[in-house]
Amino acid sequence: MFHSNLGSAKGYWTKQGNYYLVPDVAPNKDRLLTVNHGRLNGAQIEWRLVDPRRATPKQRALFWALMVDISNWNGYSAEDMHDYFEDRFIYLHEGHTVSLADGTESTVTDAKELIDDVIDYIFEFRVPVQKGYELLPRQEEHYQYQCLRHRMCVVCGQKADAHHIDEIGMGRNRNKLDHTKFHFMALCRVHHTEAHKIGPVEFGKKYHLDMRGIKLDKETLQKIGVKGHYDN
Incomplete structure (x- = not known):
């Protein structure tokens, strides 16, 4: 490429x-x-398709809340972690800079990609998230993907299963289905049960979720233990 x-x-x-x-x-x-x-x-x-709007106060608040959570976990200051992730962004984007300060020229897309990198870090190192948890972008595909990949509930962060958004139908052998054709969301058993009880529309409204879920490739499905019949 x-x-x-x-x-x-x-x-x-x-x-x-x-x-x-x-x-x-x-x-x-x-x-x-x-x-x-x-x-x-x-x-x-x-x-990449760029959203040209300026980075938002909500993105700034989420980023700094996550910096505090990481700081509490590893002992470095939030300012040090801020510098670390901005330097990583510059490296990964071949010199393109990013800033979430007031009056920034950085775009919504810049901020999203910066925060996605922070989310990857949090999942990779199992950083406990407290201050930033309520602000996490539950509707965004990248966050939902990482929740599925690491089997963490998209609502509460507890151990989760891959919940089928699409109706499978009673009596079908799930081990013989090609699950790459279905949409998933990572939900713990408590929230899985609640989703079925109140229905996807009300569940999505309650927890501010995009209930369409996401599709996963064969490798990810096999890694998280979803057995099925997949084309070679």
Whole structure:
């Protein structure tokens, strides 16, 4: 895959149903030839859809609440952890900076990607979250994915099972289903039972959840113990 320095582009739909990107600054042809085996066309490009609004106070509050939680866990100051994650962002985004200070020029997308990295850190090292828990982005796919991957309830953080959002139907052998076609959410037994009792609409309203859930690939499903029949 072709990794260039970060640049911007505009996206357009065609009448034929195709979507294409036009970079604001054309890529260097010599660079393209080097990374794309001597060809100018067909290079794979990484891109992201940017929400151009400025980073929000809610994102700022969540980020700092998580910095305090991490600080309480590892003994470093919240300011030190702030610097650590901002430096990581610069490294991961090839020099692109991010700031959540008042008057920032950083976008909602910048802030989301910064917070996603913090969430990855919290799940990887099992950091206990207290101050930031109520602010966690339960509706966002990345957070729901990590909850499923680490089998932590999306509502309370306790040990969870993968809850099928889609109706499977009584009497079907789940071990013979291709579960990559279904949507999941990580729920502990208490919240799993409650979801069935009050229904998905009321459950979603109560806990501010997107009840569509997310799909998982075969490798993730097998890792979290969801047995099924999967194509090779």
